[in-house]
Amino acid sequence: MHNCRTRLWSSQISRIVLVSMVALLVTACAGLQTLLSGLTVTTVASGLDIPWALAFVPDGRLFFTQRNSGQIRVIVGGVLQPTPAVTLPVCCASGEGGALGLTPDPNFAANGFLYVYYTHTQTGVPRNRIERLIVSGNTATRDLILLDGIPGSLDRHNGGRLKVGPDGMLYATIGDTNDTTLPQNAGSLAGKILRMTLTGQVPPDNPFPGSLVYTLGHRNPQGLAWDRSGALYATEHGPTSNDEVNHILPGRNYGWPIIVGRGGNPAYVDPLFLFFPETCAPSGATFVTSNLIPEWNGDLLFTCLRGVHLHRLRLAGPGADLIVQSEALYANVYGRMRDVAVGPEGAVHVSTSNGGGADQVLRIAR
Template identity: 45%
Template structure:
């Protein structure tokens, strides 16, 4: 990747949001080029296809051949997936508020509907995660939108959700929504700026942040700011969280009209929004390790392959692209990007999330609003 220097083409400064911001906001909602707008029907994808990849930046040698096939079709805007200990997956649908159970063979059944969630533009039933002690406590965590806010609740399957963290600002766009338990057993939460960019620089607001909470929704005593759930700040809309084998956290982030970002997240750091979009090179802000034009990305979920089905991809980060309609494979070395590759470009339309299954394959969720799917990517 060619990296630009300070005030080069990947540098964009933002200091005010009058008419231009309102026009962009309307365009995102109407055109669906942001994180949650729906597109038309997906391309006519075959049930299975062979994908040849370069494995650039990892193990040199012959190209890798993998197979992409539809595991499940007929879904309605699936948003997140979490795998149960026995191998089945829990799947959220954003607008229907349904929590589904999917077997490795692609059989789908409804577990329950979370009626407490209220669809609002890009809001609704979003992230899902399992308690680190799921085998003992049975808790499932969900991030969803209500009439008042975005919030996180936990529940046992079939039971009513019990809120553990409330008051996250909500709007028609930029609701964040990804939740993941980290290697330290804490709950990490990607939030958006809720269409109010200045909130991302407000330490008193949970918007435009990555939050770090205990499983009970409390602030851990070793957070960067005592008593504050903020782990990092200056984010526009975080919808992807993943850790590498060394415990390093990475996050994907929607830019505005210039650059989307992949960030290496450090505790207490400020990632610049709305003062900087892309690479600014200024000491008070932390630059991304990778940038993309929104037409190639508009990134959502990410996953880092560990003990996966394709050894050449070990340690690579995979990032789904909505507007870009592809899966990006990013090779990492010492926390930096050393190579990237575009996969499945235009084959399945908008891609919302990617998750590694227990068998080492990748499950990819589409987000087209019509006949959405789970696509399974695995070796031939």
């Protein structure tokens, strides 16, 4: 009964149509074996230490950051290369900092550019930086700092997800650095989602003229994903549960710390999905845009750290704010999960985040 109960988030019930509630109940109480039958989970790489971000490039290679060591590693043809592509001068892994987001340039095949977000020490103070690397072979060279001096923390909430959107702009999630005065301060980059050009400039169509700030009022957002229509969704850690999935709209305020969970105040955007009273601690997110696993095609997948599972949400349609299915996958099987990405051939890849050199990159396919 416990499993059945935990898959029915009480605060979601009013938002889910009756038919979907029944479907959810049937799915949860029948167990996951039927749904997951035919899916195989393969270990692509093991012996890792907190692989934080997974970045596929068009030729199928998988680059990833290892948070604590600052290494960027690469998997070629299913084989982890023994030598890091590059090692970054990171700090603050105990405060959720280190080598965090990683994403390729849309023209990676031609220019070899990767963008990385990492925490470092700047004149003795923890700061976050967004930097461009150039990949040649399986080696990366540090090339250009796009943005430096982003507020950082020795303590926690360094944010860190970095992705290029369908509009060709670079988006970054910035945590509140455990300082609740910053997310509502439009002049601070902390507690924000930023949007910039691929050289770190303010795009002329950003919502606040002259500012990189795209949205404000965030606590510790760590996942970004665009659906087929180009709508952007983000995951965010709440305080003591209240973890959120938000539909991200330019210039809007997502409430923290004024609003916790749903406030019903039109000045702030309420989460479209809320974990309460359960905790997910959500991190990486992606939409599935492949039919390799047809029952997940079009769905939003995101990882849960403390919640120790991969979460699947089906929205009512592209750009929707209505959830019609919600499911915990592989609960308590692989421990904490950090990032999820779909490879060029359509397989879902997930990284674990248990530390101690025991982490894996997993490949889920049919």
